[in-house]
Amino acid sequence: MKCPYCGNPDTKVIDSRPAEDGSSIRRRRACDICGKRFTTYEKIETIPLIIIKKDNNREQYSRQKIENGIIRACYKRPVPAEKIQQAVNNIETKVFSLEEKEIPSSVVGELVMDELKDLDEVAYVRFASVYREFKDVNTFMDELKKILDKEEK
Missing domain, CATH: 2.40.50 (OB fold (Dihydrolipoamide Acetyltransferase, E2P))
Incomplete structure (x- = not known):
């Protein structure tokens, strides 16, 4: 060196x-x-991971995009920065453990939602509302009911 x-x-x-x-x-x-x-x-040098977007465009994987999305979802929520970094690390580990060269953005989105569900429920609903493109109040309520049903069990 x-x-x-x-x-x-x-x-x-x-x-x-x-x-x-x-x-x-x-x-x-x-x-x-x-x-x-x-x-x-x-x-370790890794082969660049390609993300297949909804419109079939392809772009290189970006840890920063995941981090930005989680930070936006956790805006004004009592979530420590260390927890956000740990969530991003967990997602990244899961993405790379798939050992694929190309991964649909939907897979990454679901991994982010799974992490947010455990991190902060309000952040989860915020992210889900953008990610799943809630069109009306009913789809929003359906997602909230899933969370409430999970808590009752």
């Missing part, structure tokens, strides 16, 4: 451990020439 300070192409690893997210390795390195230390992260 090239030293970011002096450009020396040969540095040594002092310490290796799993990173906080568990999906990468954190390495502390030292340069033999300038003596400075720096940190690198090693991650």
Whole structure:
């Protein structure tokens, strides 16, 4: 690994451990020439995942889109940022564990709804109302009844 300070192409690893997210390795390195230390992260290279949208357009998977959707659904709700990040991590793990090169957006949407159901019911209904494109009050009420029926059991 090239030293970011002096450009020396040969540095040594002092310490290796799993990173906080568990999906990468954190390495502390030292340069033999300038003596400075720096940190690198090693991650498995994956094949880009393609999401098939409702209109059959295809776009590259974006963790940021999932995170933005959950943050929007949790707006002004008592949901800690750590819980949102954990939900995004869970969704991403499930998406990549499918081991597919192309996944319909509906699969991702359902995974997001499953996570939101456990995270915050109001956020779940908000997301569902946009995702399922509720056309009227009756479809909205049907979704609320599903939640209420689940609580009674």
